[in-house]
Amino acid sequence: MNNDCVVRTSFYKYFHPKEALISNGILHQEVVRVGNNEPKEAKKKKPENAFLSNFVNVRDDDGNKDDENGGLTFLYPFGATLNIQSPAYGFLGSGPLSYPSNRPVAGAFVHPQSKGKLVVIGSVDMFNDEYFEKEENQKILVFHSDS
Numbered sequence: 001m002n003n004d005c006v007v008r009t010s011f012y013k014y015f016h017p018k019e020a021l022i023s024n025g026i027l028h029q030e031v032v033r034v035g036n037n038e039p040k041e042a043k044k045k046k047p048e049n050a051f052l053s054n055f056v057n058v059r060d061d062d063g064n065k066d067d068e069n070g071g072l073t074f075l076y077p078f079g080a081t082l083n084i085q086s087p088a089y090g091f092l093g094s095g096p097l098s099y100p101s102n103r104p105v106a107g108a109f110v111h112p113q114s115k116g117k118l119v120v121i122g123s124v125d126m127f128n129d130e131y132f133e134k135e136e137n138q139k140i141l142v143f144h145s146d147s
Helices: 029-035 050-056 137-146
Strands: 019-022 074-077 089-093 104-110 117-121
Touching: 029 089, 029 137, 074 137
Parallel strands: none
Antiparallel strands: 019 074, 089 104, 104 117
16 A cells, blocks of 8 residues: 555546546456446457557546446545555556556455455545445445455
8 A cells, every 4th residue: 555645637526636536447357347247258369459558548527438448437535556566466546537647546366275365445435335326336346245
């Protein structure tokens, strides 16, 4: 956990700067699949420019995206960023419209032998009553209990 705070650089819907509306912060597509109740598919081969696709498909201030790939919009209030090292992986990020940009804000680790799971999120407030039903925060909680 870093000693910082994710701040929205442009204000839309939420006027407190630490209530960051993240619209392009999904780092792992399984979050989108489980959140939208889609069936598990066979793994597809990623295109060669898959890394750049995270930065090219930025949403505008209204939350619209030219090439909609099923991302989730979530509210990340009063949260910090994380430093994640292998074998753990990040599945939520701060997105390109927040500061610091494109930093992991949630990560997970699955122990290979015992299959024990550890999930770390930099903001516990996103699951409080005040923020739980805003945007698509409920879908993110479904991912944690299902993964």
